[in-house]
Amino acid sequence: MNTIKISARNIAKTFNRRQIFSDISFSVAAPGSIAITGKNGAGKSTLAKIIAGVLSSTSGELNYEIEGKKLDDEARKAHIGFVSPYLNLYDEFSAMENLFLLMRIRSNGNTPKVQIDELLKQFNLWQRKDDSVRGYSTGMKQRLKYVFALAHAPSVLILDEPTTNLDEDGIKVVEQVVAEQKRSSILIVATNDSAEAGWCEQNIRL
């Protein structure tokens, strides 16, 4: 798990005939971190989505490797955790139900409940874990996204706008998580904030 490596070569994205970016190349191996920075509309979220595997690039190559062996699109999913403003969980379910049902779909049935409980406590959602997500504040929803992203202990953590809607306490927890992830695996952060960009060793400027 800790020898995971992501490499990208000449990634370009065109959307509705407008070219968003091109010639993006980088390489990062665990432990490592990359920040994606740029003005609003430069395509940071788009690139983050492409790396997370939920959007395809128009051209270019994106490779995930573990111990030299390539991971195809499906194999990657188990290693990726993604937090994004575009992510929405099911608001008719509670936090606990969301996590329980979604982990089963992931078929990483091995995620011990203890780990989920720990994460919920770490992100201060334990009190409200059985309340429906519909009633959550935006800060709570953001924290739940983190729990969802971390529940399967991913080797690659991709954060798009990591601290939106978070208060001081929330930001502290995120910083802890980020430090841990950088130490052992891969962290990718897409952000406008220069402090957050500073968490990472490399920087891709769009």
Place this chain on the structure above:
Amino acid sequence: MYGRTEMKLVKLGAAALITIVIVAGIAIPTSPEPTSWFQFPVIPGLEEKARNIFFHVPTAWTTVVAFLVSLYYGARYLRTRQADDDIRSVSAASLGFMFCFLATITGSIWAKFNWGSFWNWDPRETSIFILLLIYGAYFALRSSLEVEEMRAKLSAVYSIVAGLTVPFFIFVMPRIMSGLHPGAKGDASGSTPVAQLHMPPNMLTVFLLSLFGFTLLFVWMLNVRVRLARIEYQQSTHHA
């Protein structure tokens, strides 16, 4: 798409063949005992109305050809993601739509003259109507998608899904439903999907010439349409 010499041949061929077919199809007289090549036999029950076969069947043929061409380029788009493949696919589809409309109308007119009413829900009439609905749905889908890549991708997928059902209504339904067209369940003369080619050689020749001429006409129109669409595409890119 094709070089200028090839297109010149296509245009010449289309013009020549269609002229021949129009003249021969309409002008060659029928007679009960045909003695020369320039006389069509009288077909009991059809007489002069048989001439429709030179015009109606080729339009139906062309609309199916157009559909297959559109499907081919749509599938190609899914593989290459090149806008040009999508341009060709939609151009073929618009022509196909037009020919389908013509086939339905000419068919309906013949139905009125031959069997008494404009529409009978006979399997082949139904099939051409279904194709018309498929074309309509294809364009309705396209007009509801603004993002180019999605529009091209989803309409290609839809045309393939629709294409999957086409064998059902060409081959299967006529067996199950009785109908008026030759080759349907109630028709003792044959059960091939297309009408039995029991035509005398001179009629068969004119018919095949018409089939070929309409196909060339389609190629010509497609060529013009695609070139126009490409120019429009370039223009809009410059303004974007």
Place this chain on the structure above:
Amino acid sequence: MLFFPDFANMTLMSFSTSTYALIEKDIRSEVRTRYALNALVMFVVTAVATILFALRSDNPSVELLSGMYWVVIFFTAMSGLSRIFVSEEERGTVLVLQLIASPSVVYFGKLLFNSVLTLLLTAAVTILYLLVFPGFVIKSYDILFVTVLLGSLGFAASATIIAAIIAKAGARGTLYPVLSFPILIPLLMTVMNATTRALGGEPFVNAIGEFQVLVGYLLVMVGGSYLLFDYVWKD
């Protein structure tokens, strides 16, 4: 593009677990919100009532009853079966599914859910018809059973792939029946024929031709949709 891109990495076991889990998620969501069920039940009742009122005391023929039976099923299906994909798009949960499930899991999960929904709805329509129309007497139960089973599955197969397509487009409501209808016509004509036989008390063997068509239709639609689903689902 490999024909079975997912099975290289997934065992059949994990594929089934994931698919089952997805269906469970959809069922629980449905139980919690009851959107689709409510809409479908109301639609069926309204449609049957309208037809009853229109036909009044006339004794409809067996062909007419069989036709109207499937008309109600068609329109009810059109009002409810697109929900499984449209609701994910509308609420922005597509991203979650893309992160956790392979396209095959999503396709089969949604297909099976829609199949169950369609079977429930045809059962409901059948019961209502038996209650409401005295002329609707099933003389050949075996034919009707097989027809309804194969017909519902065929319906669900087409409805699911079209739902996936229109979920990505705007103006979803009207587009769904427009795209689905031409594709469903071969199915509709076949099941109407078979249902007429069932109401007419014909022997089972008479309907074999129709059953062959239905099985063929089902296999073609499921197979084709499975291969094409990747293109629709992945952005």
